[in-house]
Amino acid sequence: MSTDPIPTPSSPPPDVLRCAAMELVVTDLAASRHFYVDVLGLVVTEEDDTCVYLRTFEEFIHHNLVLRQGPVAAAAAFSYRVRSPADLDRAVAFYRELGCRVERRADGFVRGVGDSVRVQDPLGFPYEFFHDVEHVERLAWRYDLHPPGVLVRLDHFNQVTPDVPRAVRYMEDLGFRVTEDIQDAAGTTYAAWMRRKPTVHDTAMTGGNGPRLHHIAFATHEKHNVLAICDLLGALRMSDRIERGPGRHGVSNAFYLYLRDPDGHRVEIYTQDYYTGDPDNPVVTWDVHDNQRRDWWGNPVVPSWYTEASLVLDLDGNPQPVLERTDTSELEVTIGADGFSYTREGDAPDALPSWKQGEYKLGHQL
Amino acid sequence: MSTDPIPTPSSPPPDVLRCAAMELVVTDLAASRHFYVDVLGLVVTEEDDTCVYLRTFEEFIHHNLVLRQGPVAAAAAFSYRVRSPADLDRAVAFYRELGCRVERRADGFVRGVGDSVRVQDPLGFPYEFFHDVEHVERLAWRYDLHPPGVLVRLDHFNQVTPDVPRAVRYMEDLGFRVTEDIQDAAGTTYAAWMRRKPTVHDTAMTGGNGPRLHHIAFATHEKHNVLAICDLLGALRMSDRIERGPGRHGVSNAFYLYLRDPDGHRVEIYTQDYYTGDPDNPVVTWDVHDNQRRDWWGNPVVPSWYTEASLVLDLDGNPQPVLERTDTSELEVTIGADGFSYTREGDAPDALPSWKQGEYKLGHQL
């Protein structure tokens, strides 16, 4: 239980539709543009010397990814679309009541977006809310432009924060619902997935030193689209951009791949989770020692996936200080020196076959 | 424009979450059970001598298809789940104000479902609303049970009604939003797709003699899952169950297949439409003469797909009389004797190559 809970505001939260865009600060705009446009195939809506505005093939709003040249690689804004202009007023009141710094710009903070609210939220993340946005062509039917690994939607964010239950309570106040989480028998929560749109998540809270951005995820339609990106990276001799996967998640049941962009920002390619839109949608809780929770096929998670993440900026553009997680670490309890993972509940700690034991002990080398 | 518009009630509509279940009357329960369970692979939640309750592999509510033995093949209930129990009161008030017959049963009309409202709606369809429902295992992770053509969700209904704009206005009053439609230059609307959950539709209104059920649709994840059902039907020497497809829709951009069950009820297998949850989601209007509107690959629609549909029942279980469409028919203006379809806007009426001309003139034989 959190000793420092975030109070529930009396003001109603804004009605968030969905995670809608990420603004990333990149240190070499040309290199990042190459990665996201020439390799991953995102569509350039517009660009200038310092910014590239990108979108996926089924998006009709101006962009869902902004790359901005800057001195330190970081996440500058986790941007959510709200149902109506009035929700911006609600966002202002909600965060002011929480004592957060709030900034509103009628002309928006980036191109293509109108009236916007940016806040430094109680967890230290730069959250943005907007409704007004420029419409652009939805390229869903433009198969003449689709690459083999066509990315169709921004699916979710994933945030690293030291105290997951504290973060979850705040997000529930903001109107999000938990769909799945990872816990242990002692009640420690290692991660939680939360949604507004009826998928498994719009964002997830991953326990660790934070506030940091763990990753953003783009959706594609079929598993072969994900594999096509791997094959392409091999052909380009960029396979070292692959950090983890491809694989099937236990949590979310989705098929996944994790990449690292030229600044180390992590990008997931994701497909085929399930509908979660009913208010009584069953929450799925996974045991942290279940080695199929993060990869349904039991492939271990590479340690960097647990330890590395992107800085986030405050509203002045300075990196937020990173606070250490005090709860036990998922890496340590699973693939660390004293960690333990099982394939079948009740298995002995040494039950993993030879080909898995080495992999699951990899973490202790760090 | 409709000469007989349905008035907008002053009572607020119920908050509909999604199309949730269909109750079909079938004339040979064993034959229908074989089709839906042994061939299509739906999961039996429970059954007795007169009813089989079925669900898809990602569903957590008791069922999304009920097969009930009866004397006349028909659709007995188009069932929507609402957000809260209070929405049932809203449904009662909304439809009473419309002068509709309304029936409410605290114990529900079928097993697994609690307090429910059934109405005979202004278009003559038996609509049902419920919130309380028994939870069952979501079989998303049970790959040991998944067949090659695994059906994961009930995606939508499709209803035949003589006057599409009239139907759309009523559905908008009920809280639905149009995502796509088919029109002609004269302003006739041939069909419209409407949604509550953020997909292309929870139901569609297809112009024709009605009220009738055009089809129900189950979603699968990948295109090869759809093809696996075709291959299976071939192996079982049941390929004559395939009415149309597989193909890619223009409308919705989804991949599809239409089957006919032993009573002739039409079932669509459907995958990969797009997110529509923003309030300003762009509506896509298709020209009725665009031969890619219903099949993106330009394959013509078999006439039976336009003309045949299932009866619907009133609340006493009697088939509703079928009223004739008075507007022009999509079949007649496209594949009929005087019809015209083009691949490219501006093409001459005889521009179709030899291998397409015969197909597009098929309709006039009926």
Place this chain on the structure above:
Amino acid sequence: MSTDPIPTPSSPPPDVLRCAAMELVVTDLAASRHFYVDVLGLVVTEEDDTCVYLRTFEEFIHHNLVLRQGPVAAAAAFSYRVRSPADLDRAVAFYRELGCRVERRADGFVRGVGDSVRVQDPLGFPYEFFHDVEHVERLAWRYDLHPPGVLVRLDHFNQVTPDVPRAVRYMEDLGFRVTEDIQDAAGTTYAAWMRRKPTVHDTAMTGGNGPRLHHIAFATHEKHNVLAICDLLGALRMSDRIERGPGRHGVSNAFYLYLRDPDGHRVEIYTQDYYTGDPDNPVVTWDVHDNQRRDWWGNPVVPSWYTEASLVLDLDGNPQPVLERTDTSELEVTIGADGFSYTREGDAPDALPSWKQGEYKLGHQL
């Protein structure tokens, strides 16, 4: 039984490795280049004002398709690769003994190919044999160049000839083996598939007015690659290039799509037949009335697929006269006015459901 059998030469036949290349005469080289390169994605090995040399992504020989500008659309050469240079001598002797016109050019008839033999074979087709060929990069690993519908191999030819058994006997003398055929109870053979490489065919003989080229087929790896080509044609508003399919063949068990190029030459996209390399590989014989023989899903064949085909040239470049088939026609006995197709053996002639009856009677309109 053929009344005019082709004698078996005493000379041994050349050792044919595989169907290796097709030379097509096209009447608008720019339009054809657009179709094969910009749409289908074939790779240009080299080109000049009158010829384009193309290859698939897994081919290592100079080309497997030549487009040559000419006055009349036709097939100029069905080109087979033989195991060794000595096989060219065997080809010369084999065809001379058959009384065929034979032409040999040490420098080849097209770029990239050395010593070659061209013959006007006993059926009237321009067959070519070669061994020496320029090697080029096999682009199998060049995923950076692969389009979504990547074509990897030339899989087979398909030839129209009036007397199928006569053609088969000659091809067996040439070293080919039958893998599948279509017959009726009276012993008429409507088509036969024959192979050298261990797939279902390197070429097939389709009964009809000939000699004509029915189609060439390119292989892709997965079914979604075939569907990607359909989607692309829709996006380019070229869906009228689709003549038949996509579908699953009964014969060969392969997944298919038939396109028509700007001159009407038919191109099949093909994937996933089976290994046939054992000498006792079981021959599969299909009943001509089985409506799953040509489409496993029971979708009828469009009449043009039976009646239209490309002219073939003699060695002087003049179109060969077309002789009429005298045996019964597959179109007439299946989808024609008096035709009959069944889904299940023993079904009554009128057993097809309403949605299939119209389709199967389409042929009688011709």
Place this chain on the structure above:
Amino acid sequence: MSTDPIPTPSSPPPDVLRCAAMELVVTDLAASRHFYVDVLGLVVTEEDDTCVYLRTFEEFIHHNLVLRQGPVAAAAAFSYRVRSPADLDRAVAFYRELGCRVERRADGFVRGVGDSVRVQDPLGFPYEFFHDVEHVERLAWRYDLHPPGVLVRLDHFNQVTPDVPRAVRYMEDLGFRVTEDIQDAAGTTYAAWMRRKPTVHDTAMTGGNGPRLHHIAFATHEKHNVLAICDLLGALRMSDRIERGPGRHGVSNAFYLYLRDPDGHRVEIYTQDYYTGDPDNPVVTWDVHDNQRRDWWGNPVVPSWYTEASLVLDLDGNPQPVLERTDTSELEVTIGADGFSYTREGDAPDALPSWKQGEYKLGHQL
């Protein structure tokens, strides 16, 4: 260069069609039957108390896998089908000239197979040759029996032997051709792939302590079929049967997955290599330090994959002694303590990013 070359017999080798069957000794027949039949879905042709005869869905010969109960897990026969009965005489003469022990049984060594020759080959492997075999139903069209991860063919064997060039020369004498290999700048060969049928291999020689069976491989049609097996193993809580993958090979360009059966026998699931049937098919040589050679996506090979393999039996059924490899080990030079792998030729030894470095140094823990 081998100091102990195997002489080339003056007798011609048998004409081998393809790798056709493997006989595995298993220590718990029920457990193995469960794995291969209930999990992997192979078809039982026949069985008794001590043997199970299995086949894939496109096979027409009696079996391509025999499971035989025995005291020590081992490979009892690598069985090749030859073109004609006379090839058995050739096999006898060929191996007698090599001084090998040869045994011939007119009634075969296993059910379903007639006249057969078994030899203890110069490398210590139990090779079998046969032609006569019982035909059974080819289940290619039986989609009603196909599981999601349908296995269609036995694709290849993979053998561990200390001296790869020595093994290759012998296999070339037996009529095999090299399609790809792995070498280093010093000329050491670490592995070689060799074929009779025109795929990348019927067997491969992997450098290591031998003679041992590295794995057998079954082919499936599409990548999603391979992934379906992973998903199934997760659902059955048998994911620890997955040793390596899924992934894309560099060598062969095929998509792969490695499993371990209940005795630790390794089974590969494999799809989509390329045609190799031309005599001048280009040999592809990979640098042992190229970290995309064994996984095109740069995922490192788990050490057990290099070090563990199955014993092979002599003709009396006793395990063959295992000889140590004296050449450098692929594990040591790539993922071992002093190993080095690069993504791009010319990269510095420490050029791998953080998320890859740990993985590539995993081997030194052994």
